[in-house]
Amino acid sequence: MTLDLQVCACCGTAQYPPRSVCRTCLSEALEARAMEAIGTLVAAATVHRSLDPGAFAKSLPLRIGTVALESSVRMIVLVPRDAIIGQRVSLRAASGGHAIEAVVLADPSARPRSQD
Amino acid sequence: MPVSLPYTGVSVACPVTVPYTRTSTRSATGFVGLALSGLLAASGLAKEDIDGLAVSSFTMGPDTTIALTEHFDMTPRWIEWIPTGGASGIMALRRAARAVQCGDAEVVACIGADTADPLSFARLVDDFSTFSTAAVAPYGNPGPNGPFALITEHFLRRFGLERADLGRIAVAQRANAAGNANALLGAKPLSLDEYLAAPPIVEPLHLFDCVMPCAGAEAFLVMSRDRANDLGLASARIAGSVERHNAFHEDPVAIRGGWSMDADALWSQAGLVPADVDCVQTYDDYPVIAAMQISDLAFCDKHALSAFLRQHDLRIEGDFPLNTCGGQLSCGQAGAAGGFLPIVEALRQVTGQPLGRQVPGARVALASGYGMVTYDRCLATAAAILEGET
Numbered sequence: 001m002t003l004d005l006q007v008c009a010c011c012g013t014a015q016y017p018p019r020s021v022c023r024t025c026l027s028e029a030l031e032a033r034a035m036e037a038i039g040t041l042v043a044a045a046t047v048h049r050s051l052d053p054g055a056f057a058k059s060l061p062l063r064i065g066t067v068a069l070e071s072s073v074r075m076i077v078l079v080p081r082d083a084i085i086g087q088r089v090s091l092r093a094a095s096g097g098h099a100i101e102a103v104v105l106a107d108p109s110a111r112p113r114s115q116d
Numbered sequence: 117m118p119v120s121l122p123y124t125g126v127s128v129a130c131p132v133t134v135p136y137t138r139t140s141t142r143s144a145t146g147f148v149g150l151a152l153s154g155l156l157a158a159s160g161l162a163k164e165d166i167d168g169l170a171v172s173s174f175t176m177g178p179d180t181t182i183a184l185t186e187h188f189d190m191t192p193r194w195i196e197w198i199p200t201g202g203a204s205g206i207m208a209l210r211r212a213a214r215a216v217q218c219g220d221a222e223v224v225a226c227i228g229a230d231t232a233d234p235l236s237f238a239r240l241v242d243d244f245s246t247f248s249t250a251a252v253a254p255y256g257n258p259g260p261n262g263p264f265a266l267i268t269e270h271f272l273r274r275f276g277l278e279r280a281d282l283g284r285i286a287v288a289q290r291a292n293a294a295g296n297a298n299a300l301l302g303a304k305p306l307s308l309d310e311y312l313a314a315p316p317i318v319e320p321l322h323l324f325d326c327v328m329p330c331a332g333a334e335a336f337l338v339m340s341r342d343r344a345n346d347l348g349l350a351s352a353r354i355a356g357s358v359e360r361h362n363a364f365h366e367d368p369v370a371i372r373g374g375w376s377m378d379a380d381a382l383w384s385q386a387g388l389v390p391a392d393v394d395c396v397q398t399y400d401d402y403p404v405i406a407a408m409q410i411s412d413l414a415f416c417d418k419h420a421l422s423a424f425l426r427q428h429d430l431r432i433e434g435d436f437p438l439n440t441c442g443g444q445l446s447c448g449q450a451g452a453a454g455g456f457l458p459i460v461e462a463l464r465q466v467t468g469q470p471l472g473r474q475v476p477g478a479r480v481a482l483a484s485g486y487g488m489v490t491y492d493r494c495l496a497t498a499a500a501i502l503e504g505e506t
């Protein structure tokens with residue numbers, strides 16, 4: 001399971017949301033790199049009211065969370081209802097739309113193999 | 117610790133509030149004009165006497181301060197445009213104070229103003245920042261309630277607070293709003309049970325954790341102390357102030373703001389300790405952010421916040437008067453004017469000009485600001501301590 005993340009070709013810093021230059025060294029040499037995005041679920045919340053209720057009527061309530069990646073990137077993502085704070089998760093693009101979703105890793109010590 | 121020069125000889129005066137309304141057909145420029153008119157009436161100055169103008173607004177686009185000079189036929193020799201929302205009031209104060217101190221302007225009008233039509237808040241949120249459009253909207257488009265629900269969930273769990281602890285802030289502020297005719301929710305008492313039973317918005321945030329967008333303006337003047345005396349104005353001095361941006365960006369979830377980086381500098385510049393403060397006016401887009409400021413500004417440790425909020429009476433007549441006009445949670449959030457509300461209310465209290473009730477004997481007030489949630493936290497923080505001079 002991989003996720004395209006913006007990475008600096010000069011210093012290796014990963015960043016999200018995407019930027020115009022590297023947040024560390026300010027280089028413009030940025031590339032999208034498919035990487036294993038593994039981290040910890042550090043906060044979660046449940047969206048009941050959307051500013052765009054028409055678009056999200058069918059998906060509310062929607063659980064979201066903050067995932068702290070090992071690469072010192074933090075991301076707000078979709079989170080499964082049964083995910084627990086502190087669990088290790090892997091991130092991937094959700095099907096349809098532009099969201100990223102967390103998948104709970106079955107064994108906290110195991111790293112999943114890339115499936116795509 | 118870097119030390120800023122003191123604000124010697126600079127005074128703040130003439131707190132002005134243009135009444136809030138839930139929505140308005142008046143333009144943001146119109147609200148700035150009314151605020152300016154209010155400042156002239158309160159000071160006895162003529163428009164020509166105002167030679168500095170600092171403005172903050174979200175809904176004035178595409179215009180900025182320079183366009184206002186033409187709108188109002190003014191020829192100032194110093195202007196500022198401060199698009200930092202919740203931190204803009206204190207940032208305006210700091211810039212105006214240095215301009216006056218250095219002679220770049222004699223009298224600076226500082227104004228935060230916004231209008232609100234029924235669709236403007238959704239539009240504002242849609243276009244608030246490149247990061248939020250790309251990286252928050254796809255997640256149920258929760259607006260700022262999304263990131264702040266995550267901050268609240270994490271903060272409660274990490275520091276051992278309950279929802280009821282945050283409820284105490286909302287309930288006390290509603291009590292403080294009673295008597296403030298400008299507080300849109302001031303006539304509606306709020307009990308802790310009602311707070312706890314409110315419908316969820318983005319859990320753990322419920323209805324009374326969220327501010328109501330509205331239209332309005334807040335404003336004040338900065339000038340020399342001599343000028344304020346000549347005009348016979350009740351005024352305050354700036355005992356100390358700080359600002360900081362994008363602090364602690366390494367924290368995966370925000371548990372603190374730039375205040376905690378600068379609290380020592382603030383108290384040291386002021387020559388005061390937290391116990392010297394008679395009332396505290398925090399930015400209160402959400403109760404958890406008010407709680408965060410109470411701890412970051414050194415009134416109590418984060419792990420002691422729950423006990424602090426239970427043990428202290430946050431009402432005007434209490435031992436820790438907090439957001440004494442009711443704050444944005446009770447007045448409404450008039451866009452950038454919300455970023456002026458803490459400093460304007462601090463000025464009102466230490467000069468004896470409250471819209472609602474007076475904190476008995478208030479001489480020293482702390483105001484703080486927090487602005488611009490571009491992704492998952494606000495980036496701009498500021499704080500100032502005012503001391504009444506009269």
Ligand SMILES: [Zn+2]
Binds near residue numbers: 008011012024026
């Ligand atoms: Zn780099």
